[in-house]
Amino acid sequence: MERxxxxxxxxxxxxxxxxxxxDxxxxRKGAIQGVFVLGTIMFLVPVFIxxxxxxxIPKRPR
Incomplete structure (x- = not known):
């Protein structure tokens, strides 16, 4: 099975x-982005991550 x-x-x-x-x-994209926003408001660490x-992470090839 290919990963x-x-x-x-x-x-x-x-x-x-x-x-x-x-993906x-x-x-869900919104869930990941929401966690990022909340984490940034509380800790500022997600900005560095x-x-x-x-x-x-490379761009998806066409």
Whole structure:
């Protein structure tokens, strides 16, 4: 069984990082983005996590 690769999503919101994670794990995009917003308001750590993920996760090939 071939495992699907993790790529950034096709949305322009937040660069597609969280959309790609949601697609990879089969979750709703809004839920992932909501957790990010709440985490940012409370802790500010998700901003740094986002920056690292944006640099590491490649764009989906066409």
């Amino acid at each position: 699907e690769e993790l790529y950034r999503g096709k949305t322009w919101i937040a660069g597609g990082v969280y959309a790609g994670i949601a 990879y794990y089969g979750l 986002y920056i690292v993920l944006r640099l590491l």
